[in-house]
Amino acid sequence: MKKTSKSLLTPRRQVIKGAAASLALGAVSMPLMGRYAQTQSAEPIKIGFQVHRTGIGAAYGRWYDRTTMAAVEKINNAGGINGRPVEIIAEDDGTDPKRGAEVVEKFATQHNADLAFGTLFSHVVYGSAPRAGELKIPYFVVSEGHHVASGALNRYTLQPGITDVKSQVQAMAPFVADNLGKKVTMVYPDFAFGHDHRDYFSAAIEAQGGQVIEKIAIPPTETSFTKYFPKIPRDTEVIYHVMVGPAVLTFVKEMGEFFGSSRPEIFGFIDSLEATDLSSPGLEFLEGTYFWEGNPRYAQANQSEYDKAYRAAVGVDANGASVSDSKDVSTYAHMFGCWETLHIVKAGMEASGYRGTGDRAKLIEAVESMSDMPHSHAHPQGAKRFNGKTHQVFGHQYITKVSNSKLDLVHTTSIEDTLYPDEVDYTKQSF
């Protein structure tokens, strides 16, 4: 009884001592706990980077890699995402749809990455996206394919950093019809990418009062093109060409030999000549012709401060080549998509208070709720408008003209030129 009363009635001095001790203990332990809490929150955000290191997409992959690493460095130097550093886990997909799917599985189930990102070639996107949807890992593609907006994929697949081929192609039609001519002959590779150009441009030029008078599909195995040029009708005002792969040099050279000094206007997609030096022998014939560019390769007279900073960060000179090797030409028209996508991931994670893989759905909802994105350091290519329903971004397109083996900007489309009606509403799909 006494004991109890003694313990109950603790003298004031003892209480004060005890309090002081516990405060001291607290003071010692708190930084430890704080440090612990910090290590928890400083766990890196792991981004699985599906990169085309080998296979047909290797040239693109090399530059997608450099752009990605530059963007991550910038984000990390500015404090990371929600105070956590970003870590890139790169896996080569060999530009192959089977390996692509395997790589996405590896990100989701072995690396436990927060999301997968970075795919360019459409067939790899198609092959991988079903697995991303099944494994419920956000899959941010940088592909410019119409696959996302067409509704073929799923709620976990988004393309917020680069515009799609449908909007790019249709936005070219007003410029072509007003400035180059209304009778167009199209030359394109006879596979899906070429067919997209054929279908979207044919419809778009008709809407401008023009017409595609001949469609010349070239089999992908072709190495010489001379037999196709006689098919170009004499009254052609504009040749629209989009060729992919090493054959483009032969294509341009042979086209030059066929037409000599009297040629129609020529308009092409830079996809053919990404990572290719415009002063390469055989490309002289392109002088005075026009190109679509997703982002102008050569620093323009009206270059924005954002492009300047982005170019410097990635290590690209004013001619669009690597600062360390002027022969190493970048894929400037596409690779900004990696930079912008990573900034959108950052914005989405910050808006949703993303903490870990359990918040993946919240991240997707946060990105879906995005709309206008101003021209800024995060969006150096230009302002964008994201459509949360179709998971596709829309933005300005650039038309440049070859003069003195450089590309000079002659026209910038509006974002409105690139819009088309929604074909899907992914927000209606459950997670």
Add this chain to the structure above:
Amino acid sequence: MIEKAGMTDARKSLYFHLGLIGALFILQFILPAYHHGNLARIMVLACYAMGYNILFGYTGLLSLGHAMFFAAGMYGMGLPMVHLGWTPEPALISAIAAGVVVSAGIGFLALRTSGVSFMIVTLMFAQAGFLTILYFGEWTRGDEGFVIKQAERVMAGFDLSQPVNRYNAALILFSICLLLTIRLVHSRFGRVMIAIRENEERTHMLGYDVHFHKWMAVIMSGTMAALAGAAYALLFGYAGATFASVQYSIFPLLWVLLGGAGTALGPFVGTLFMFYLIDLSSSFTTAYMLIAGLALVLLTLFLPQGLVGEFRRKVVPWLS
């Protein structure tokens, strides 16, 4: 006496393979998610390799065009599902039918040649098949391919996009192909196939219809490859022309060579080995195909009968 010993060997071999199937069944409860998914895919691709092995390993015919059979099954499955709204059950039948028709047709024509010419003719047919898929891009979406939606991949009430269902579907298919191969090589027909591989002239002189047996071998081989293609489309939700490209004709040859041509299990072991070789080596070098090539050269030099072939030669001579 010899008959009896043969029976015992066949039984031993059967038990061995049944044991493997049982082990694969149990593995699904142990494996981490990543390897669980990998093994499901490897089993499907092993069926492709087993199909290839029927022709190459047992009949001695080297085809360089098997991707067209794989693709026949893949599109036989995918196209009616996407364009005609078929469910997987009839689509599987159409995939098998596509495999039978394509392999019967190609086999009929290609078997007019032999040796190197057979290789070249099958390669050319496969290239024509690849270009045909691109040509009909409106339906096939060419190189880009198309997705078979998750909701449509439900067979007999099982959602095949779910890991457990996918694994077990792959295991069932794998077991069927493996047991069919074992049954085939122990049958009279299979023994004639092996006789053709060993000495075509003598088999012919013994009165067997060599051409018919070879043709049937092409059909069985092609149909098994088609079945694997159909399963890939169904289980992984994608069909595309890449799978009809020449590289995918070379893969089963490599898998079979690595694992052991003319062994029932070789194709599976080869596929497994190659997958992990690439998966592991690609994490530290982009030259992983060089490593795969080097491994193949070394195996050919030092284990010419492949992994399972050498295992059979040294340890278990009774293996099928």
